[in-house]
Amino acid sequence: METPYAPRGDRNKRNRARSRRRLTAVAAGITAAAVAVVLTGCGPQIESGSPTPAGKDVLQAPTAASPKGTITIWDRSGDLFNVFDATIKKFNEKYPNIKVNHQAVDIDAKLQNTLTTGTDVPDGVFLDDSLVAGYSQSLWNLSDVLKPFLGKIAKQKVAVNSIKGGIYGVPFDLDPGLLFYNATVLQKDGIDPATIKTYDDLLAAARKVKQADPTSGPIHLENSAFLAQLWLEMFASQQGTSMTDASGKLRLDSPAYKQILTWLDTVQKEKLGMRADYLGPTDINTLDSGKQVFVPWAMWFDFAPQQLLKKTSGDWRAMPLPAWSDGGARSGAMGGSSFVIPKDAKNPGLAWLFYKFLMYDKQGYSAVYGPNSVYPKGLNTSIPSYQPAANPAKPLFGTVDALGGQNLWKTAVGAGNQIPGGTPTPKWWASAVNYLGNNLEKMFDGTMTPDQVIQQSTQQIQTNLIDRQ
Amino acid sequence: MTVTTTTPVSRTAPHASQRGPRWSLVRRKAAPYVFILPFLAIFAAFTIYPLVFTFRLSFTSWHGEGAARWIGWDNYTYLLSNPDFWASLATSGILWLLIVPVQVGVGLIAAVLLNSAKLKARGFYRTAFIVPFVTPLVAIAQVWIVVFDQNYGAVNSFLHLFGLPDIGWLTTTTWSKPTLALLFLWKTTGFAIIILLSGLQSIDTSLYEAASLDGASRIRQLWSITVPLIRRTIMFLVVLQTLAVFQMFAEPYVVTKGGPYGSTTTAGLYLYNHISVADLGTGAANSFLLVVILMTLSLFFVRLLRARD
Numbered sequence: 001m002e003t004p005y006a007p008r009g010d011r012n013k014r015n016r017a018r019s020r021r022r023l024t025a026v027a028a029g030i031t032a033a034a035v036a037v038v039l040t041g042c043g044p045q046i047e048s049g050s051p052t053p054a055g056k057d058v059l060q061a062p063t064a065a066s067p068k069g070t071i072t073i074w075d076r077s078g079d080l081f082n083v084f085d086a087t088i089k090k091f092n093e094k095y096p097n098i099k100v101n102h103q104a105v106d107i108d109a110k111l112q113n114t115l116t117t118g119t120d121v122p123d124g125v126f127l128d129d130s131l132v133a134g135y136s137q138s139l140w141n142l143s144d145v146l147k148p149f150l151g152k153i154a155k156q157k158v159a160v161n162s163i164k165g166g167i168y169g170v171p172f173d174l175d176p177g178l179l180f181y182n183a184t185v186l187q188k189d190g191i192d193p194a195t196i197k198t199y200d201d202l203l204a205a206a207r208k209v210k211q212a213d214p215t216s217g218p219i220h221l222e223n224s225a226f227l228a229q230l231w232l233e234m235f236a237s238q239q240g241t242s243m244t245d246a247s248g249k250l251r252l253d254s255p256a257y258k259q260i261l262t263w264l265d266t267v268q269k270e271k272l273g274m275r276a277d278y279l280g281p282t283d284i285n286t287l288d289s290g291k292q293v294f295v296p297w298a299m300w301f302d303f304a305p306q307q308l309l310k311k312t313s314g315d316w317r318a319m320p321l322p323a324w325s326d327g328g329a330r331s332g333a334m335g336g337s338s339f340v341i342p343k344d345a346k347n348p349g350l351a352w353l354f355y356k357f358l359m360y361d362k363q364g365y366s367a368v369y370g371p372n373s374v375y376p377k378g379l380n381t382s383i384p385s386y387q388p389a390a391n392p393a394k395p396l397f398g399t400v401d402a403l404g405g406q407n408l409w410k411t412a413v414g415a416g417n418q419i420p421g422g423t424p425t426p427k428w429w430a431s432a433v434n435y436l437g438n439n440l441e442k443m444f445d446g447t448m449t450p451d452q453v454i455q456q457s458t459q460q461i462q463t464n465l466i467d468r469q
Numbered sequence: 470m471t472v473t474t475t476t477p478v479s480r481t482a483p484h485a486s487q488r489g490p491r492w493s494l495v496r497r498k499a500a501p502y503v504f505i506l507p508f509l510a511i512f513a514a515f516t517i518y519p520l521v522f523t524f525r526l527s528f529t530s531w532h533g534e535g536a537a538r539w540i541g542w543d544n545y546t547y548l549l550s551n552p553d554f555w556a557s558l559a560t561s562g563i564l565w566l567l568i569v570p571v572q573v574g575v576g577l578i579a580a581v582l583l584n585s586a587k588l589k590a591r592g593f594y595r596t597a598f599i600v601p602f603v604t605p606l607v608a609i610a611q612v613w614i615v616v617f618d619q620n621y622g623a624v625n626s627f628l629h630l631f632g633l634p635d636i637g638w639l640t641t642t643t644w645s646k647p648t649l650a651l652l653f654l655w656k657t658t659g660f661a662i663i664i665l666l667s668g669l670q671s672i673d674t675s676l677y678e679a680a681s682l683d684g685a686s687r688i689r690q691l692w693s694i695t696v697p698l699i700r701r702t703i704m705f706l707v708v709l710q711t712l713a714v715f716q717m718f719a720e721p722y723v724v725t726k727g728g729p730y731g732s733t734t735t736a737g738l739y740l741y742n743h744i745s746v747a748d749l750g751t752g753a754a755n756s757f758l759l760v761v762i763l764m765t766l767s768l769f770f771v772r773l774l775r776a777r778d
Contacts, residue, residue: 112747116533134746137534223640225728282620431746434553438730464553468530468748 058166059140059341061356062349068097069347071123071354074111077104080126082374084358087367091357098350111135114342121344124351129160129336130230132169133427140341141166145352149360149386155421156237156333157385162246162424169338170355173382174390175298176331176415177234177321180305182293183404184315185209199263199322202294206272209293217274217286219267220295221444225437226430227278230334232440233423234298235260238332239324240420243436243461248426250466252436252458259324261443261450268444275444279304288312296321298334299412300381305402313402320415331415333423336382365389369396383412390416428465435460527753537750544754554755556731557739558762560646564735565714567650569707575654576661576706581691583662584669595666598659606656610723613652614639639725642732649733652720657713661706668702669695704774708767715763736762 075081081104088100107125114121115138127135146167150158157171179202181193189212191205206218222228236242239256251257267273274292276283286292287304288311295301305316320330339355341348357364365386369379378397384390395409426432436457442448448456527544531537548554583594601609616623617638625635638648672695680690696703718737721727727734727742734742736759743752 112533112745116747116749137532281618285620428746431742434727434731434742438728442730464551468547468751 057140057343058144059142059348059352061145061352066097067095067350067353069350070099070101071347071350072101072103073354074103074105074107074122074125076107076126079374083368083372083379086372087358087364090363090367091354094357095353100354118344121342123341123345123347124355125340126337127340129338130425130429132161132338132340133163133425135340136163136168138343139168140343140348141168142170143167152387154385154416154419156419156423157336159421159423160425161338169340170359171385172337172339172359174385174416175300175334175336175382176412176419177238177296177334178299178318178415179321180295180297180301180316180318182290182312182315183317185290185293193319196322198326199324202322203266206294210272216291218293219273220292221267221273221275223275223277225441226433228440229433229437232260234332234334237419237423238321238329240422242423244424244426246424250458250462252454257454258450261453265443265450268446279308284308302400302403302408303381314404316403317406318403318408318411329418329420331418333419359386366396380408383416431465432461523753523756526750527757529750531749533747533749544751548755548758554739557734557736560734561715561736563646564650564717565711567647568653568714569710572654572658572661572710573703573706576658576665580662580665580669581695583666598662601656602659606719607723609656610720613724617648640729642729645725645729645732649720649724652724664706665699665702668699672698701774704770708770711766712763
């Protein structure tokens with residue numbers, strides 16, 4: 001603080017120091033503002049119009065006689081990684097100059113950032129069908145390279161990969177919904193599975209099981225919001241519908257959804273269901289103790305009797321799903337995956353050749369689904385979506401002991417052929433779990449009615465997801 | 470032998486001394502700035518740039534690809550009028566109430582006990598308290614899931630011994646927050662104890678001796694000597710844990726995925742939900758709103774401390 005009796009010279013010095021400090025502060029402020037302005041110029045270009053339309057870049061297949069280069073392929077770690085890894089040798093017999101750098105990656109955690117930053121982008125990625133639409137702006141449109149095969153690929157798989165006229169994934173597996181049942185319990189309770197042709201028949205059979213064992217909850221009711229939504233979409237797919245139409249308009253408020261939700265609500269209200277997380281401890285315990293005997297689920301449920309169930313492993317069988325009305329489709333799709341090729345990939349054409357070999361070349365799809373070092377009797381948790389590979393008369397995998405030696409290939413291929421098409425997947429599908437998936441669970445709690453689920457989910461999805469695109 | 474070398478002076482470039490005292494002064498003044506340039510460059514690249522980038526992003530609709538669309542305040546108005554945003558803040562607020570007062574209370578008592586000269590095996594206890602803090606959260610979370618499973622968890626099995634019914638610790642909206650708070654408490658109270666212990670060790674022991682001579686009880690000493698003297702440490706801990714609770718992400722993400730029915734979707738997890746689906750503009754706006762809220766809360770605690778001073 002300046003003292004009133006300070007000598008004039010000192011005061012002048014202080015004033016000069018203060019002026020210098022002010023000058024420095026102003027200079028620092030101007031520099032910071034300049035830096036901010038310069039930095040603001042970095043990052044994405046900003047436009048005032050509508051968002052960039054879905055990718056227009058259409059991939060063309062390589063024309064070289066002997067294409068060469070290196071491709072980086074991302075797959076999820078686990079059994080499927082090992083299956084795909086084992087096919088690379090056969091791929092190289094056909095394309096000796098393409099080196100495949102195969103990596104096991106946590107795709108859900110890594111892909112978004114990689115595509116946003118454009119750093120170390122892989123040439124091909126294994127991706128859940130429900131996520132393809134969300135990434136489509138960063139992917140190659142594969143409609144041209146897929147054109148020769150489109151007529152022979154399951155319609156449902158083409159639909160889930162289609163966004164605004166483009167196709168953004170190479171369809172991999174078809175995952176038909178099947179009705180898995182404990183044949184031993186049904187026999188004990190005097191129920192002939194062949195009589196279960198509609199969902200009303202399934203209710204009637206469940207009531208009989210419940211009557212025989214009041215502690216049972218015969219029908220699986222899914223407890224996790226994500227899988228519950230995926231499950232609901234299987235029932236919807238069976239009726240040829242899904243959350244949105246091809247133009248992205250919500251269609252939850254429809255007779256099909258009303259019918260499905262009312263049926264599920266009946267299972268809950270009459271206590272005919274066993275509410276459990278899919279293959280969680282409660283689920284496995286009740287499946288293995290004969291308390292839960294009907295599991296309408298994707299084909300991949302067959303993993304449970306093969307690997308997880310001990311006491312009832314050989315008691316299970318699979319049949320097509322019941323129909324929603326007499327003569328209706330006996331299956332819908334639940335889940336599934338495809339291969340996508342990022343736009344920033346270094347060798348997208350070579351990645352296409354790899355996927356083309358795996359899916360549409362007899363040698364390739366036989367290596368994936370046929371007996372291999374990972375699955376000695378073949379990969380039986382799904383069937384190929386490419387129809388020439390899914391020939392009912394020529395099974396690629398053998399009979400399944402855990403299903404009493406059943407020819408699951410024949411059952412699944414037959415069911416797969418009944419899946420209606422026209423079920424696109426919106427970009428925001430996974431985010432809708434916070435609304436539709438949660439509301440479905442609230443209905444299972446008994447705190448929401450089917451009508452409330454439809455109305456509330458429609459309003460929430462419209463406001464929080466569709467309007468935010 | 471001594472070898473002498475001379476450097477020839479350039480005819481065109483004058484030697485520093487030839488440029489006069491003014492140049493020398495400029496060079497001397499500039500030197501510190503030149504020395505801090507590397508720091509400034511790193512600070513600009515990793516702090517200023519992300520901050521400016523994010524702030525700019527918060528006024529756009531951008532999904533990580535192509536051009537961003539300028540939408541003004543839309544992201545902010547959307548969030549401020551969205552019940553989910555306020556619900557996430559409320560969840561964090563409830564967790565704060567369940568965690569911070571308990572942690573300060575329990576931590577203080579534990580720290581006082583650990584600070585006691587009479588306590589044997591002090592090193593062991595100090596290590597035991599800090600072990601949860603240094604254990605990877607994901608491993609702890611997995612254990613938590615198993616222990617609190619409604620049907621097969623150890624906690625419910627224990628309750629069965631007394632004829633008590635199952636409790637949906639992680640599957641009901643009533644219990645999910647307390648269970649998550651318990652996990653956070655278990656994980657971080659060791660850290661709180663270390664902070665409080667450092668505060669306790671700065672208190673002059675003669676104060677306690679004098680109080681004992683005056684006949685003050687242990688509890689009286691705690692309230693009249695310990696708490697006032699480590700008030701600043703406690704406030705520091707409260708600010709630190711407030712930031713941690715409102716940014717809490719990994720715990721609900723691993724244990725409950727934000728459920729059941731969004732009951733454990735904390736402010737941090739709600740923010741992540743935008744980022745994870747590449748709704749980057751909304752995510753950026755959300756993070757700025759969180760910054761404002763957290764700064765306000767921190768300033769409130771600092772003011773509280775100053776008022777007491």
